[in-house]
Amino acid sequence: MSAVAMKDEQAGKVEMATARSQAYGLLASVFRAEPSREFIDELRGPRFAGALASLDVDLGRDFEIASAEALREDLGIEFTRLFMGPGEHISPHESIFVEVDGEAGGLYGAITVKVKKFIETTGLVYDDAFTGLPDHVSVELEFMGRLSEFEAEKWADGDDEGARYCLSVQKMFAEEHLLRWIPQFCEQVIARADLPFYREMARITNEFVDFDYESIEKSLA
């Protein structure tokens, strides 16, 4: 391989890892909290509209024409209803979906501790301002994003071994955690969402996580 070709390949890997990181970051934002006004504006902007259209995402007419404030209110209520309750809701935590034989399930279960430990062994810590639980869906997505971001840096530094190692850590986290419950979680969101926004975001998330795992496997092959 020529030097130029190698450089191109390197750039492609940096680009891919960066892109993955950005996608994870976006999806983490979607599930972290009710959308802000700015976030809604961006999602309704031309760049996003194109990306969503190519994914056959239809967020509905209301999403396009409602006032940003009304949309923010509606999505806030929908977010609360879907993910917080009180009463009927989907508790967006891995420990609610995944059973570990012989260990306690339920909110803040043994699996929650496993997620926390996995994340903390990478040197990351939970931000003091974060009031969610350690295995919240948005944390796991953000963590994958952070790993991809780190991977991109390694590729850019020419540290291929480090980058591949980082990919193997992503694969491990996906296998041990993300893939074990995201499909079910997304399925429930799709089934219970009233507004198209979370339904479509859940669909994209499911497809993305699946696609991304294949990408990781290919990269490591």
Next chain:
Amino acid sequence: MNKMNRRKFMQFAAASGAAFTAGAGVSGNALAGSIKLEEGGRDFSPKTGKERKAIPTACWQCVTRDAAIGYVEDGRVVKLEGNPNSIRTLGKLCARGQAGVNQVYFPDRILYPMQRVGKRGEHKWKRISWDEALDTIASKLKPLRDAGTPELFMYQYGRHKASQAATMYDFMAAYGTKTIGNHTSVCEAAKWVGQESLWGGMYDNWDYDNTDFVVNFGSNQFETHTNHIPTAQRLIRAMVDRGVPLYTFDVRLSNTAAKSTRWLPIKPGTDGLVALAMVNVIMNENLYKRDHFKFMRVTEDYHASVDDKIAAVKAQVAEFTPELAEKESTVPADAIREIARGFAKANSACLVSYRGAVMHYHGADSERAMMLLAAVTNNLDRPGGRVMGVGAGWKHPKSKPAKVHKALHINDGFPGEAAYPTHHVSHRVFDMIKDGNEGRPQVYWWSCYNPAYINGNNSEVTEIFKDEKLMPFLITSNIVYDETSSLADIILPDVTYLERWDWEDMVSGNQIAEYYIRQPLVKPLGEARCQGDVWPELAKRLGFELAWSDKEDFVRQSCEMTPGVREAGGFEYMKKHGVWHDPNDKGNYGFYEASVDVGGDGVILDEKTGVYWNWKKSGASSAADAKAKGYLGTEGAKSGYVAQNIDGKAYLAYPPNTKFTKSGLLDFYSDNFIAKGLPAFPTYTPVPEHQKMGSDDMIMTTYKTAVHTHSRTAHCKWLVEMKHDNPAWINTVTAEARGIKNGDKIKVKSDVGEFATTAYVTEGIIPGVIAVSHSLGRKYSGVYASGKSSPIDGGASPDPDAKNIWWKTHGTHPNVAIPNWSDPISGTQRWMDTVVRVSKA
């Protein structure tokens, strides 16, 4: 389905990246710091070994509040057990207590502040920040305070005690509202009122470690009790180690009755009569003990001789023969005689009474009959007898009270409803609000309380809560979405008791006070906050300061202020050990026999009553004025009470330290009762509704089981696995007459409502009575309580354990068919008086 491919993905990722470049993503990340992956340098195995910490704390599943040890593994509470250093619990914790772990981690827990956005009961909510929540609340509360109407803010609690109550009361006093409701009228108010009318504010405990004989009216002490673990183990030890007999009067063969020397089935509402019949036997057979008579008042005359008093008691109880008692109660006269003799002849004997005996029409008078039986046998405040409960006497910081401090008069029932509602008539608050004549709170805040479930005729409560004209603004602090919190306007996520600080003070089992604390085992989940941390923040928003910055600070200051605890090492000592008691304390007995110096300035003797009182502390204008009006004629005189003159000696006796104005004598002849048209001396007043029953009517009673409280344990999965159904107990003969077989579906109908359940046909209940436990049959409170998981309302997506739910029943709740009515003496809810018709469904 349009599957993602690389091209689409890159486009999506680019848009995502742009969103972040524009700063439009979430305001903060969950994760901070930087990744430091080094190949081979870090161990990624999650199997890194687990660290277990043991932290002394205290239970809160029921009011017993046992000192406990919590085990925390990797930041999760994994186990709870008793604190072995506790002199109250001797290291034991009941099943409810051990299941406290479930309180923290049930999937339906409320973790964020919520604001209602639909109609009440429509279950439509929006998460809000704590700042928004507190700002909104302050915007409602501040105008009321500024307008000089702080009483329009009402707070009501179910289970608040010790520092949880003290912090709340401190805030309310600083704010200025005295419109504070409790729950005691649904609990045991009749018992306290009966006792207060006699020996003041000294509530009973039973000295099982020293007793020789126990008679129990309507207390399921081995399964559930207000002081369960400290008492149950001492009683069973007395029985097993020393052969102490236990006679239990109960409508039902509870596990306490089953473990008793003898179970005596009894018709509801007749316990007081049986106690009076026992007094009758004891007096007629001269088995009484003279010792306590000098401290008793049994006729109008305060100075009667002991012989006169004995004659008077004999006369008073003459009509209550064992034969009359048998006719009314179904307890055999011979058994009454035998037990009465045993009770009187024992060196010491405990007379136990609880809800089964007192949650009736004139239940407070039944309690007075119980006290009479204990008094004539000299078993009051003596080793081995019915003694005065002792708990820790904590000192604590106090904030500056508000200048305007007022109350709406809606806590004590309708005018004339209850003669002595000294523990309030909390179950009638909502009827009072509906009525409106005494005003309505503009803001109503409740915590650890679920009236739309626990009250009698609870569907009426639900309707009142739904009406925004009657209850304009509703706030709850809660951990679970239940029958009442679902009707709130703002839900604040409360911590569970395993995430908060408290000092605790529940009654000891051995007459020596135990000081103990509760400390958080883990950080509160989500955005849950302790109310004791919320009050100071809310105070700031309302423009005043409290004398403590948060609950931990309140507990810390209290530890440093409280004599004994302070010297032992204060807060640090308590954090390390959890419990403290005075090693030199010999136990509290014979309080009434203490001699008192009556030589103090202002102390005078009231000739009529024999009370030494300090007129200067009573509000009288002069000594002459005080003497002229006398002790009973001077308003506020009881706060100047010093001693009781008995045969020329000044005894502390039984001070009138409650709302009852009385002498230092046990007021078995009560002017207070006469003044309200009630019987002067303990008597038997049949339940009026029971006198008008048709041949097909039955009486319904309720009860608790060993693994549940009334309303706070149904979401604990370990507990519902053990007890998830509550079929109605019905006697074989009664069932047969109605064509009902064991397991049949039946309908229970009263004048106020009806419910369907199944029949448990048994010889273990008295004929003519149906008994239904009242802890199950939840509409909401999550998947483990209601059996309903999303998308049916009431539950989050169930956790993996939910697939292990092997049972199909979730019980029924009888309160829908119980009227919301009151004992005319104490204002207590008459749980055990309901007349029902039972038929095959």
